[in-house]
Structures are given as structure tokens and as C-alpha cells.
Amino acid sequence: MKTLIQYFTRPWVPVPLKFWHILALICISWLAMPYLFNALQLAAGFVDLGILHVVLLSFCCWLLAVAVAYLILRFLLLHTGLPAINEIITHFKLLNLWEQYLMYLACYALLLCSAIGALIAIC
Numbered sequence: 020m021k022t023l024i025q026y027f028t029r030p031w032v033p034v035p036l037k038f039w040h041i042l043a044l045i046c047i048s049w050l051a052m053p054y055l056f057n058a059l060q061l062a063a064g065f066v067d068l069g070i071l072h073v074v075l076l077s078f079c080c081w082l083l084a085v086a087v088a089y090l091i092l093r094f095l096l097l098h099t100g101l102p103a104i105n106e107i108i109t110h111f112k113l114l115n116l117w118e119q120y121l122m123y124l125a126c127y128a129l130l131l132c133s134a135i136g137a138l139i140a141i142c
Contacts, residue, residue, distance in 0.1 A: 077141035
């Protein structure tokens with residue numbers, strides 16, 4: 020009863036999505052994909068199931084590459100004496116709005132190009 024009272028009095032707090040959650044969802048979708056598409060029984064106008072597995076594999080490799088790049092960045096920041104990520108973020112927030120927007124746009128373009136490169140490398 021005490022648990023129910025705490026559940027209703029405390030607001031719902033979402034769990035942050037982490038790398039391992041996404042990787043688990045990818046593995047589950049990898050295993051469930053043939054069964055889901057066979058249940059739909061599409062006869063014409065459908066992409067080969069092998070291509071969908073290749074696209075999912077390239078997304079998994081891209082996600083792994085982004086995670087490894089982040090870990091390498093943290094390692095280099097820690098061991099080279101550069102400022103911590105929190106300090107870099109505070110300096111980023113001091114930039115003008117258009118400079119922040121340009122940084123966001125550059126990061127998005129870099130992530131998009133790396134995702135396309137992973138897809139081309141696998142396919």
C-alpha cells in the first residue's frame with residue numbers, strides 16, 4: 020500500500036534512453052523482423068528482407084561508432100588536461116544564438132554524413 024501511495028504522489032519520471040537500451044531494441048527488432056513481415060503477408064511491392072537486415076546492421080554499426088567516438092572524446096579530455104565537458108557546455112551556452120545554431124547544424128550534418136557513410140559501407 021505504501022508503494023502505491025508513493026507511486027500516485029510522486030510524478031512520473033521518465034528513464035533516460037541510454038546506449039544499451041537502443042542496442043537491446045535493435046537486437047530485438049533484428050530477431051523479430053522476419054516474423055513481423057511474414058505476418059503481414061505482403062506479396063508484391065516489398066523490399067527484400069535481406070536488405071532490411073543490412074540497413075539495420077548499418078544502423079547498429081553507426082550507433083556503435085558514435086558511442087566509441089564519445090568514449091574516446093571523454094578519455095582524451097580526461098587525460099590531456101583539457102577542460103571537462105561541463106565547462107565546455109557552459110562556454111557553449113555563452114555563445115550567441117546564431118553561433119549555437121551553427122554548431123547544432125554542423126553536428127547534425129556530421130552525424131547525418133557519418134550515418135550515410137555507415138550505410139554505404141555496409142551495403
